Amino acid sequence: MVMHQNHFLACPLMRQLCQYQRCVPQDTGFSSRFLKVLVQTLQWLDSPAVEAGPLQAQLKLFAAQYSARRRISDVRSGFLHLAEALTFRGDPEVVSSTIRAIAATLKSGEGCDVEPELISKVLRGLVAVRSPHLEELLAALFSAASAFPASGPVAVVSSLLLQEKGEPPALGKQDSDGCSLEAVRLGPCSGLLVDWLEMLDPEVISSCPDLQQRLLFSQSKGKGPPGPQVPSFRPYLLALLTHQSGWPTLHQCIHVLLGKSREERFDPSASLDFLWACIHIPRIWQGRDQRTPQKRREELVLRVQAPELIGLVELILAEAETRSQDGDASACSLLQARLPLLLSCCRGDDEGIRKVAVHLTSCIQQWADSVLGRRCRDLLVHLYLQRPDLRVPVPDVLLHSEGAAGSSVCKLDALIHRFITLLADTSDSRAAENRVADANMACRKLAVAHPILLLRHLPMIAALLHGRNHLNFQEFRQQNHLTFFLHVLGILELLQPRVFQSEHQGALWDCLLSFLRLLLNYRKSSRHLAPFISKFVQFTHKYITCNAPAAVAFLQKHSDALHDLSFDSSDLVMLKSLLAGLSLPSRDGRADRGLDEEGEDESSAGPLPLVSISLFTPLTAAEMAPYVKRLSRGQTVEDLLEVLSDLDEMSRRRPEILGFFSTSLQRLMSSAEESCRGLAFSLALRSIQSNPSIAADFLPTFMYCLGSRDFEVAQTALRNLPEYTLLCQEHAAVLVHRAFLVGMYGQMDTSAQVSEALRILHMEAVM
Structure with missing residues (x-):
């Protein structure tokens, strides 16, 4: 400021220094320091608080003259001068004149022996000050043949774009003057650099693969709010990569993203977006028929190997982990959104999805x-x-998983919905009864094979139990409502113990409440309800065993109804035994408690509810041994029929006893005697209906009977084919194919049985 105020002394002094610099150009140290003084002084004088004066005008003239003289010097000196001017935020006129001097020197054909670090520093400085001459300098640099090697311009532009993402520059770690290499916000300059990158490398990733892969897929580590920080230009670059790259480049990029040697710094969202875009590249579908067949088979577009599928899974999991800021719900939505990509990569490759x-x-x-x-x-x-x-073994792993009930749409939801709807049908026709029986078998099979899928529809089952017990008992029974309640209770038995999990408690309590209302409304007809009461008490006993707190809460809440039912029906011995063995309060003890308080405090129930006596003693092998011996040693048809008839009578009440006779029944299924064979088939199917998990155990015997040379044996197997196919759905294709071959080469018509089996599988009965 003293020099500015005493410009009559400062101006002659500065002229003398400038004259010395002209006369002794070899003194580079003095020239550098003099330029630095010029730049710093101009920077101070450019302050708004300082009025313009002679000293400022003279210094600007010296700076312009100095820049003009640099035209005849080498390019490296020009870059050094430009770097110093940008470092001290020099006069824009000085910066522009220096850039023009560098451009003129390069156009004159002079070699460019500038270090890449210096070029990167200058370009970052121009970006920082939003210089309008950035494109002019880039054009001059990239037009000079000797300025860079073949991939040099692409590396320069890519490194500048990486600054926007907060990554360290690729062309150098630290400049000689200690200039900070913090992230530079490109702003409007990013569009210019992206255009240059597209012009220099149309495939975006082929010139400097490592550097450009980081540009396209690396995660941003810049400071800011938590969550993904995606550069604004990345989607455009990914679109260029997808649409302008050749197939080898795309394949190489896919292998890098999914290979074992992939970098953990890759952004999973960008990687997955690119893979999804690859499946939908328009070039793939050129020349295809625009009319898509209704039953077309999905094509495997993105062919990835099994190890790469594992890499894809890890990317999906990584995205859910890094982007789920709102907890498990947000993570589940991300996983669900990426599931179509995973399934499309596994299309037609069951082995790959098994490995996943x-x-x-x-x-x-x-x-x-x-x-x-x-x-x-x-x-x-x-x-x-x-x-x-x-x-x-997925169901075993997911035994304790939560969230399946409210998750995304399942592939079998529509079919299961149809099964349950048919199960609740109350029509009195013979065809309707057959449909209900088929639906019951299908639901029982689902309860064993896919309990998770059926439990998703437990609220629907509970809702269908409502609005049925307002009829008198004769109407209730004749309209098959009691049959529906028995079927639902049987399905719930097969869903044990999963149905007792806390996530299903609301729907389960709704079902149990409907059962209680049934027993209360028709307590005078307990003789006809004996099978239902027996199953209900057994189910309640199992509930207490598996989830005591929840069972106690429900039973305490409805203890009045249970005691009323027990008092009014003296013949309900099983219910009385259950209530006697439970630590439930009596009616008198609850008289002064409000209904809203029932079951609120589970800890007030006293000791854990335990059944004092064993109400349901399972049959043992020793008890069944006489029947097994009679069946295995039976010599005559009459002896065998007598034993089978006894088993038929006993199994109507307790079908679980048939499990002791599986071997003998399979042997008799191929018997030459029609009466024994037919009864053996009937008992075998009853055993499978009771426990559908054993259906596959009878598959070898059933296949043998289908292919038997005995015409009558094959006919018996064909008559039972539809029902067995429904119970053994996992092997339905093998069974139907075998029946078709029997019809082709066995001189018998099997079309009716095959059609019926397929109809039952899809529940396509004519209403």
Whole structure:
């Protein structure tokens, strides 16, 4: 400021210094320091608080003259001068004149021996000051043949774009003057750089693969709010990569993203977006028929190997972990959104998706209830809902998983909905009864094979139980409402113990309440309700065993109704025994408690409810031994029929006893005696209906009977084919194919049985 105020002394002094610099140009140290003084002084004088004066005008003239003289010097000196001017925020006129001097020197053909670090520093400085001459300098640099090697311009532009993402520059770590290499916000300059990158490398990723892969897929580590920080230009670059790159480039990029050697710094969202875009590249579908067949088979567009599928799964899990800011719900939505990509990569490759399931299973076992373990479990649930036909140990892994009830749409939801609707049908025609029986078998099979899928529809089952017990008992029974209640209770028995989990408590209590209302409304007809009461008490006993707190809460809440039912029906011995063995309050003890307080405090129930006596003693092998011996040693048809008839009578009440006779029944299913054979088939199917999980045990025998040379044996097997196919759905294709071959080469018409089996599988009965 003293020099500015005493410009009559400062101006002659500055002229003398400038004259010395002209006369002794070899003194580079003086020239550099003199330029620095010029720039700093101009920077101070450019302050709004300082009025313009002679000294400022003279210094600007010296700076312009100095820049003009640099035209005849080498390019490196020009870059050094420009770097110093940008470092001290020099006069824009000085910056522009220097850039023009560098451009003129490059156009004159002079070699460019400038270090890449210096070029990067200058370009970042121009970006920082929003210089309008950035494009002019880039054009001059990239037009000079000797300025860079073949991939040099692409590396320069890519490194500048990486600054926007907060990554360290690729062309150098630290400049000589200690200039900070913090992230530079490109602002409007990013569009210019992206245009240059597209012009220099149309494939975006082929010139400097490592650097450009980081540009396209690396995660941003810049400071800011938590969550993904995606550069604004990245979607455009990914679109260029997808639409302008050749097939080899795309394949190489896919292998890098999914290979074992991939970098953990890759942004999972960008990687997954690119993979999804690859499936929908318009070039793939050129020349295809625009009319898509209704029953077309999905094509495997993105062919990835099994190890790469594991990489895809890890990307999906990583995205859910990094982007789920709102907890498990947000993570589940992300997993669900990426599931179509995973399924499209597994199209037609059951082995690959099995490996994915095995990998997720091992991760669940390794990470247990950690965040990553829950993410793996959620993804496995979504995968299972879309591909329930996979024969992998998924249900065991997902036994304690939550969230399947309210998750995404399942592939079998519509079919299960139809099964349940048919099960609740109350029509009195013979065809309707057959449909109800078929639907009951289908639901029982689902309860054993896919309990998770059926439990998703438990609220619907509970709702269908409502509005039926207002009729008198004769109407209730004749309209098949009692049959529906028995079927539902039987299905709930097969869903044990999963149905007792807390996530199903609301729907389960709704079902149990409907059962209680049934017993209360028709307590005078307890003789006809004996089978239902027996099953209900057994189910309640199992509920107490598996989930005592929830069972106590329900029973205490409705203890008045249970005691009323027990007092009014003296013949309900099983119910009295259950109430006697439970720590339930009496009616008198609850008289002064409000209904709203019932069941609120589970800890007030006293000791845990335990049944004092064993109400339901299962039959043992020793008790069944005489029948087994008689069946195995039977010599005559009369002896065999007598034993089978006894078993038929006993199994009507307790079908579980047939499990002791599986071997003998399978032997008699191929008997030459029609009466024995028919009864053996009937008992075998009854045993499978009671416990559908054993259906596959009878498959070899059934296949043998279908292919038997004995015409009568084959006919008996064909008559039972539809029912057995429904109970053994996992092997339905094998059974139907065998029946078709029998019809082709066995000189018998099997078309009716095959059609009926297919009809029952899809419940396409004519209403």
